[in-house]
Amino acid sequence: MTEEHVLFNPGDAITNAHDYNAVYQSAQIYKQKHPHTLFIVSETDGKPYVLFDQASKRRDDPDTTKYRVIKKM
Structure with missing residues (x-):
């Protein structure tokens, strides 16, 4: 399986953290709206x-910066 990469401007980040679960929880909240x-x-x-x-x-x-996709929601 090949890795998927995407390009984003780091200034457009919604959130970031060293803890995956914290970012995943933020994603669930953000996705509601x-x-x-x-x-x-x-x-x-x-x-x-x-x-x-x-x-x-x-x-x-x-x-833009190249990022490796961990999860797409």
Whole structure:
């Protein structure tokens, strides 16, 4: 199975934490009011987990960072 990667501007993050469960809980709360697909991602192992809304996904923004998808909700 290949890893999926996405590009986001780090400034568009909804939340981030070293604790996956904290980010997952934030995602569940956020999803109640925002029906978009959410991504829990991480830059590399050992880095914090970051939550992004698919609506903020970027391709042409020079400030984007490549993230590894951990969970898509």
